Structures are given as C-alpha cells and as structure tokens.
Amino acid sequence: MGETRTVFAGLSHGEIIAWYGLIVVSTAVFLWGAARLVVKYRAGRRDPISQLWRRAGHMFAVVFSHKWISRRDRLTGIGHRLVFYGFLVLFAGTTILGLQTDLTKPIFHWEFWEGGFYLGYKLALDIAGLLLICGLALLAFNRWRRRPARLDYSRPDRPEGGEAGADRRLYRVGDVVFVSTLAFLAVTGFLLEGFYLADADPRFAAWSPVGWVLMKWFRAMGLTGKSAGLAHHVLWWVHGLAALSFVSSIPYTKAVHMLVGPANVAVRDDTAGKRLVPLAADAASEDVGYAAITDLTWRHLLSLDACTKCGKCTDSCPAAKAGYPLSPRDLVLDLRERAEALLGAHAALGLSGAAAGTAAASRAAGGNGAAAANGAAGVSGADPGRRVVLGEPIRPESIWSCTQCMACVEICPVGIEHVPIINQFRRRLVEQGEMDPLLQSTLETIYEAGNSLGEPKRKRGRWTDELTFTVKDARKEEVDLLWFVGDYASFDPRNQRVTRALATILERAGVDFGILYAAEQTAGCDVRRAGEEGLFSSLAEANVAEISKCRFQRILSSDPHSYHTLKNEYPAFGGDWQVLHHSELLLELLSSRALEPARRLGYRVTYHDPCMLGRYNGVYDAPRKVLETIGVELVEMPRNRDNSLCCGAGGGRIWMKEKRAEGSRRTSEQRIDEATSLGPIDYFVVCCPKDVTMYSDAIKTSGHEGALELRELSELVWESLALDA
C-alpha cells in the first residue's frame, strides 16, 4: 500500500456511527431548506422556460469566468475568485474522499486515495485552503477596512435616512458569520492536518506544505504522539460539526447565493428589460403587472434570493444619485423579506407572522393611506392582504423614480432583473390610475394625438419646410432608407436643427430617403417603460401597419429610443426590419467615402453614451469612429460606454415632475460636472434628442454655461462637410 492516511483515524466505532447520523440530519436540514425555496418560487406566476442546455452552458461560462463579479471592481473579483476556486477544490476533495469511503471501498473494494494520487490531492487541497484564506482576507479587507460606499446598508430611498426602520442588523451579522465560518473551516482544517502529521509523522508530510509547517511548529512546542492525537481528535469534531452546520445552513443564510446565484444566471431572461413581456389582450385588471408578492413570476422570486447585497445596482443608479427615493438593492431586499416571511422557510416554521406584520405596520404608519391599510391588514401572517407589497414596502414614489436606464441590471453580478420588475409594478400603478397627473395627461395626449407634445399629426413633417430640397413621402414612393424621425426630433425647435442637419447630410451623400409625414406616431419606447403596455401595443400596431405599407430597404432612426423599440420590440408585432441608428449610417457613409469631410475639425470633445443606444443595444463604437473620422479629439468621461450615466429623462421620467431630495443635483448636471472636470472641452457631444434637451438645460443650470457647448453628432459631421445651412 502506498502513501495515504487512515480515514476516521482515532475515532471509535460509536463515534463514526454518530458522525453518519449527523450527516443524515444536516443533509435533511439542507434538503428541507432547498425544498422550501422551490415551494416558495412555485408560489409565483407561471413563466415557461426553454433551452435548458444552452442556459446551463451560459451559466457555467459566467460563473467560472467570474466576469460579472469582477466588473468595475477588481479587488472583489480577485477575492471572490480565490474563495470560489478554493472552496470548490476543497469541496471536490471532500466529495472524492467520501466517494472512496462510502462507495468504491465498501462496494467495489477499490481504494484509489493513495500513492501519487493521494500526494497530489494533499498538495492541491493545501493550496486551495491557502487560496480560500487569502480570498477571505481580501474580501474582509474590502468590506471592513476599505469600506466602499456600496456596502453600506443605509437606504438612499427613504427620506428618514439611515436604514430607515429596515432591520439590517441581521445582514451585518450574517456577513460576519459567513466570512468567519469559511475562515474557521479553512483554519481548523489546516490545524487538523498539523495535528495528524505531528502524531503520525509520515515521510511524505511535505506534500501538505501548510500542515508540514504547523507540524514543525507543534513539535517544537512539544506536541507529539499521543497529545497530538488527542488534539486531533477534539478538533476533528469541532471542524466536522462546523462543516455540517455550514452545509445545513446554506439555504437559510447569505450562503444561499451559492445555489441561487448560478441558478438565476441560468434561468434569467437574456433580453431582460430590453424586450418587456407583452400583456395578454384579455388580461383582467387585477392580472396587470405586480401588486402582490405572488404576482411575481417564479424567476423573479428566485432572483431575489440570489442577491448578495453587493450594492453595485444602487451604486450605479442615476435616480439614487440624484436624490430620488429609489434604491434597486433595497427594492430587491424588501421583496425578498416579504417573500421569505410569507412563502419561505420562515413562514413554514411560523417565525415570521407577528414580527413581520408589526414591522410592516410600523413602517406603514409613516407612509401613505393605502400603505397604512395594507400594514394594518398584515398583522396576521396568513392574511392575504399582506401579500400586497405595492404601497408598502414597495412605495409608488420609488417605482416612479426609475429611469429604466438598465444600469442596475447591467452591473448585477447575479443577473437580477430590477428594470422589468419595476416596470411590472408601474403597469399596476397605471392600471390603478396612480401616477403623476402630468404623465397621465401625456399618455392621454399620445393616445389622442399620436405624439407626446400634443401637436397635430399633419405638422410632423413641418421641419422639412426650411430645407432647400423636398423630402420624399415614403407612403407614396419607394425609398432606399425609411427615416423614422421620432417626436422630439420632429417637433422640438432645438432638435429640428439637428434633424435638418442630418437631412442635409443625407441629401449631400446622395441617400435615397423618405419619411412617413403624418402617418408616423410615437414609437412607444417610453410609453412602454412608463408601464402603459396597452397604449404601447396600439402604437406599435399602428406604426407597424403604416411602415409595412411602404417600400424600402432599411429603416433609419435618429432617436435611440425609437431605434431600440423598432429594432427589438416591433418584431413581436410583425415588424422585422433592418434598423440603423444615424451614428451607424454616418459611419457607413464616411467609410464608403459617400461623405468626404472638407476639413478636420480639431475640437476637443467628450461623448455621452445614450442608455438606449449603449447599454440597450451595445452601439458604442460607431459614434466614436465618426468623431475620429471628422478629426475630433475625443476625451472620455470616467463613466463611459456601459457605465454611462443616464440623463434622467428615460422611462417616461421626462413626463413626470421631479421629486428629488433637497440639495441633490440632477444627474444631467452631475454629468456636465464630469465633462468639465476633463479640462478644456469644446463640445459635449450627444446623439439622442432627449440628451439634446436635457443637456442643453443642464449646461445652463449646472453653472458651467460658457465652459462648453452641446453638439449633436450630426451637427459636427455637417460642420466638417462645410455645408451651408
């Protein structure tokens, strides 16, 4: 027999039986908790799932590469990788040993845990243990020394400030317990090894380098032979009990993310937020959107448990930054607490009834009327009234604060879908008529006029009046390029200048293009994101019908909101076309030399990525290449590309009153601050009509007027061509 060690060395027969008994108990506790999770998710709405193999492959790619966890936070990325791989190897090691002890040896009389395999195993596990300890140290250093703001559990969404009545103490205790349990397991594992080696002193002890060092140390202290054996014996039980307790606690504690995190990455919707779920035409009022915790789909219920409270969502949220009462993390935690209290293991054990009811009532006392009624009805755990979360803890003002910019979804390391969840709550609020009166009248205007500005349909093509040429009517003649102009670009005077610049460029480049004139209606991107799904679908149907009557090759959109919806959301309504953003078309025309810049502009500019173009559609390079081609020096703002900061107008926010905390600064103003911090900048370049409006205002209100000016991409291209107005 080669190198190995005796399993259960020094344990009596009775002890080994007791040990197996404990394994059964801890496994049962684990399985019951895991089963409760499944029961909880099954309480949610049905939502069929397909492509399981592709999903599994994607999940392994994301989890093993750690690419989502590492984003914008290298320290955590490294720390978590060390913990993850360290833990995984140790877990695999335990499984391999268990395989021999309980399967191959008793049944097949095959023992492979010896010789070279054993030595390699010992070395691998020693290294894994070290990595685990290093990773834990890094993460602990980050959380308790470096203390990034995102790990603070204060609630930016509550006017009361601080943690605002939400009990976050358990979370803080949980953080300490989780990290220290893992560290304790790793350290006691090494000590066990040291004691074993000090007792047995095998010649191959150096294959366990950490154990070997400890052995030397113990021996120097005089701990050998029997005394080392005794220490080993005692510590074996301590380590074993800690390990079993940890395993059994996984479904109930922060450790649950080890199961649900990867599960959520697998089952989540790849197009979450980008293509919102349509509403059935015959949906009853009470089926619209989310109000109760059981209205959430099982996927959304599952995603809540995946949250590790890392705070990257709230840290990236423009609403939170501008003093609006929204924190995506706390939205998820509020939902999770209610789901657990009513549907989870806590509910099954009767732990949540009175406590959660009182907490809800006390929080509701400070809220609005509907919330108070909800809280009062929620004293009893079984009361269906407590299932209603819209009102309290999910406050309408929080739901309306969201700009649907996708920053939170995009950065979430476990793939939680905050934006579609918020959108579902909005749908119910719209259904109940609980919205900003300005939003309500805008939606009514869009229904009646087909545009958000209440302009007569026949005026939509008026911007062409000042051009020196006629723009084709795509309804009447075939065109190569059908230009879907959009509301702001058609009607808003500042944006009309941009629209005319682009039209002049297209004319110069010899592009055969036309517009829909009076037949074009709002694309509905923001109507949908504001939660008026019925109006969105009727706008989509009307536009698809009109566009389908025209003969054309491709669609051009100069508005990222229309661009997104035409490209990604109209296919579900039968409109499947090739859609281009004007930055993509301009690049195409410049690359093919259809457009030749007459001169290099030589300006120093910065560029702002619109949410709907960047995060939603991944178009980051086209506008940058256009700027490069026309001879402009681009200086990037710290937050660029997928980390771009929303202007604050998205998700229908442009149709609602600002309800920010006193002393806060609009994100558009913060963005101009960011641009001016880059040194002298000539132009703040945008390529979205809403950005034109938002940042023209922000340059004035931020106190930077005169420091820089706003230019739309088309305007700079127009200037580089040295065209006349």
Add this chain to the structure above:
Amino acid sequence: MRVLSCIKQVAVLGEEVEIDPGGRDVDPDYLERSLNEWDACALEEALRIVEAVGDRAENEVVAVTAGDEESEEALRRCLAMGADRAKRVELDPGSSGPSDPLTVAKALARAIEGESADLVLCGVQSSDSVQAATGTMLAELLGLARTAVVTKVSLDPAAGKAMAHRELEGGLIDVVEVDLPALLTIQTGINEPRYATLRAIKQANLKEIEVLAGPSESAGAFRVRRMFVPDKGASAELLGSDPAEVAKRVSEIITARLS
C-alpha cells in the same frame, strides 16, 4: 341604483384653424376629437357615487351620447373608465353645422326615458360649442329637478335625496337639497377623472353599444349662419419676437402713456 351620464365627443382646436368651404364650421382636418372635459368629470362622479353605494352588480352607470358613429370613441373611453353600458342616439351633424342644444337634448331624452334613472349627470357645458344649455333642457324634457354647476355631491339613497354644492359668483357656495330622481350639471374640478388604460379601451371596443334612432324632426332650434376668425382689432399691436426690441417698444409705450 342607476346613474345616467351624458357625454359628448368634442372637437379640439389645434394652433391652426381653417373654416370649411361652407363657412359654417371648422374644417374637420384641423380638429382632434376628445371626450368633453366636463363630461369626463360627470362620468367620474357617477362612477364614484355608484362605487360608494357598494355592490356593482346591482348598481350601474350608463353612458349616453347623441352623435354619429365616430362619437362612439368617447363612449368607449367611458366604458374603459368603468361605465357598465353605453348608448348612442344617432344624430348626424349634417350640413347645417353643429347641432343645437335642444336637438341634442331631445335625442338624449330618447335614450334616458325608460331607464328609470335615479340620477342623471351632465357636464355644465361642452368645450367646443359652450352653450351650457343641453343639461337644463334635458331636465325639462325628462321632467326632472335640475341643479346646475355642481362642485360637490353627496347622496342619501334611503331618503331619496341628494345634497349638492353649487358654485356661484364671487366664490359663494349654494348648498341645495334635491329630491331624486334629479339631473345635475357637473363643474370641472369636482374630481380628477381616472385614467382609462388602452387595455381597458381595447376591451371596451369589444362591448356592444346600443344604438337608437335619432329624433325625426331635423329642423333644429337654431342654425349656424356663419363661422369666421374675427379680424385683428385695430388697437392691438404685435411687438415681434426679438426680446430687446420688444423691451424697447414696451418702454416707449409706457413712457408715452405716462406723459
């Protein structure tokens, strides 16, 4: 309890207006159509009254209009807001311009007779023709008590009475007790009409609207002879668009008038 709510689909003017070649009405191309604001408030009030009574199965709100088929769009909106039924009395505006209030009231009366309504609510006036007469005429035709320009209603169904606040000149409030059945004309501001989601409007499109024949006599109480945009008054002076020039001119005018 049954509350009848009379509504009108009004024409909404944009910035630009053209009179049609007949010279009696605005060219329809320049109009958008919408549910009259006063009537939306009256319908909202009808819904709130019935909802306050309780059981919606035994209490209903019926929306009624007099107009052409196009005006059913406004009825759909009422159904989407929560009206239980909708009725339309055929009334074609024809070539003689907009219908007069008496013709409209006679048409509406045909739909309301036989409904044994406890309460009939109308808007004070319509935003396009601004006659403020239809409701009052309808009350007379139906033989109902009438209370006009109501800003608050409370109902006592058991006693068969309603208390209504009426808005008078100078901010005075007149509190009136009226026996049911009665007709009230509702002032805006009494409530904020609820939002009708497009989901509800689309579902309302599937509901049947009861259509009744209009009054046989076509001659109305009056005819529109001519509609026109008045000439600019001689006393008005337009000051242009350049702020500096406007300011200069205003200053000149003030100096000239003060001296």
